[in-house]
Amino acid sequence: MVILNCSRVVPKITSLSRPKFTNTQPLVSPVSRRASRAVIVAAVAVSAFSSMSYDRELAAAKKAASLAARLCQKVQKALLQSDVQAKSDKSPVTVADYGSQALVSFVLERELPSDSFSLVAEEDSGDLRKESGQETLQRITKLVNDTIVNDGSFSVPTLTMEDMLRAIDSGKSDGGSHGRHWVLDPIDGTKGFVRGDQYAIALALLDEGKVVLGVLACPNLPLASIGGNRLHSSHDEVGCLFFAKVGAGTYMQSLDGSSPIKVNVSTTDNSEEASFFESFEAAHSSHDLSSSIAKKLGVKAPPVRIDSQAKYGALSRGDGAIYLRFPRKGYREKIWDHAAGCIVVTEAGGVVADAAGNPLDFSKGKYLDLDTGILATNEKLMPLLLKAVRESLEEIPSAL
Numbered sequence: 097m098v099i100l101n102c103s104r105v106v107p108k109i110t111s112l113s114r115p116k117f118t119n120t121q122p123l124v125s126p127v128s129r130r131a132s133r134a135v136i137v138a139a140v141a142v143s144a145f146s147s148m149s150y151d152r153e154l155a156a157a158k159k160a161a162s163l164a165a166r167l168c169q170k171v172q173k174a175l176l177q178s179d180v181q182a183k184s185d186k187s188p189v190t191v192a193d194y195g196s197q198a199l200v201s202f203v204l205e206r207e208l209p210s211d212s213f214s215l216v217a218e219e220d221s222g223d224l225r226k227e228s229g230q231e232t233l234q235r236i237t238k239l240v241n242d243t244i245v246n247d248g249s250f251s252v253p254t255l256t257m258e259d260m261l262r263a264i265d266s267g268k269s270d271g272g273s274h275g276r277h278w279v280l281d282p283i284d285g286t287k288g289f290v291r292g293d294q295y296a297i298a299l300a301l302l303d304e305g306k307v308v309l310g311v312l313a314c315p316n317l318p319l320a321s322i323g324g325n326r327l328h329s330s331h332d333e334v335g336c337l338f339f340a341k342v343g344a345g346t347y348m349q350s351l352d353g354s355s356p357i358k359v360n361v362s363t364t365d366n367s368e369e370a371s372f373f374e375s376f377e378a379a380h381s382s383h384d385l386s387s388s389i390a391k392k393l394g395v396k397a398p399p400v401r402i403d404s405q406a407k408y409g410a411l412s413r414g415d416g417a418i419y420l421r422f423p424r425k426g427y428r429e430k431i432w433d434h435a436a437g438c439i440v441v442t443e444a445g446g447v448v449a450d451a452a453g454n455p456l457d458f459s460k461g462k463y464l465d466l467d468t469g470i471l472a473t474n475e476k477l478m479p480l481l482l483k484a485v486r487e488s489l490e491e492i493p494s495a496l
């Protein structure tokens with residue numbers, strides 16, 4: 097295991113990066129709505145699932161994600177160098193990623209005991225089963241047990257290291273188009289988490305290949321808007337829980353348990369006033385391409401760069417109007433990076449599509465099979481956005 101050079105991290109929750117960007121190019125004209133029609137057809141198909149209630153599942157998912165958020169907050173406050181390891185693909189993973197996955201898996205199985213349980217999750221226990229992983233495993237086990245004891249709602253004997261490995265590995269399902277599968281990113285935005293910035297615990301449920309509910313716990317996201325030119329201060333109250341159920345809208349509450357409020361995406365049809373979100377990490381999404389698209393749309397505000405699916409959460413409550421994601425050629429998007437965020441945005445009235453305007457298909461297993469990138473916005477702006485994307489991709493194909 098490679099230990100990354102990461103010094104003690106104190107959360108700096110107000111760091112929402114805003115590079116300078118201004119542009120006054122004219123609006124492009126509206127284009128054919130063919131591509132966005134594909135998204136609407138998919139929405140009609142999803143409505144077949146609206147008659148199911150999924151109430152038990154949603155309650156269990158909210159509980160699991162909230163508890164996992166508590167565990168992650170504790171770790172982020174005192175992140176030690178030894179808490180960050182590199183996986184074989186060189187991405188960082190912390191004791192909190194493993195602990196969160198074990199905890200979510202434990203809570204879902206306890207809260208929904210009669211259901212057959214299938215979980216598609218990001219982490220696996222491979223490194224923890226090695227000799228070099230024993231100390232990390234001990235710490236994860238203690239973290240998870242402490243969180244369960246502090247919560248007080250589960251009367252279970254102390255979980256062992258073997259219980260932990262089993263709980264982590266119950267996330268090995270491949271998903272697919274039949275039956276129900278939970279989809280979990282135990283910490284989305286691990287790089288943001290390690291930096292002390294934004295991250296999310298993202299949990300969704302697939303039923304027959306469609307996302308039917310999603311929960312996003314965003315411990316460092318301010319409850320107030322992060323959009324526009326609003327200045328942030330360290331006094332902003334943070335910690336948001338977004339949740340959505342098919343046909344039932346999207347809601348947000350504080351992670352401390354305030355009453356939920358219904359949220360909606362921005363309804364603007366004026367692209368000049370539509371600010372946009374993108375990854376903080378330029379390696380995850382081409383900032384050159386999004387800058388070119390923003391210019392074509394006449395967007396005046398600088399991009400809001402934050403880590404994780406907190407971007408989908410912020411979009412769902414109208415903090416900005418567009419989310420752009422353009423990974424380098426050859427990168428394969430995973431379902432756990434988008435399933436919860438996607439339903440949170442669509443149930444808030446938004447549209448999520450690939451760069452060709454096709455809806456995202458979560459039924460193909462662990463990976464999304466998509467054209468070039470991911471876009472999210474409202475229905476009015478999508479045709480305009482798709483045109484700007486197509487033109488930019490033609491003009492600067494080397495951006496990917």
Ligand SMILES: Nc1ncnc2c1ncn2[C@@H]1O[C@H](COP(=O)(O)O)[C@@H](OP(=O)(O)O)[C@H]1O
Nearest residue numbers: 283284285286287375379380403404423427433
């Ligand atoms: N080269 C790459 N291109 C695109 N996405 C990448 C990437 N490397 C990692 N990612 C994904 O980007 C996610 C974070 O998204 P964002 O850029 O919006 O913060 C990561 O989730 P994890 O942090 O769960 O591993 C990871 O799955």
Ligand SMILES: [Mg+2]
Nearest residue numbers: 187188218286
């Ligand atoms: Mg990862």
Ligand SMILES: [Mg+2]
Nearest residue numbers: 281284285433
């Ligand atoms: Mg992720």
Ligand SMILES: [Mg+2]
Nearest residue numbers: 218281283284
């Ligand atoms: Mg992750």
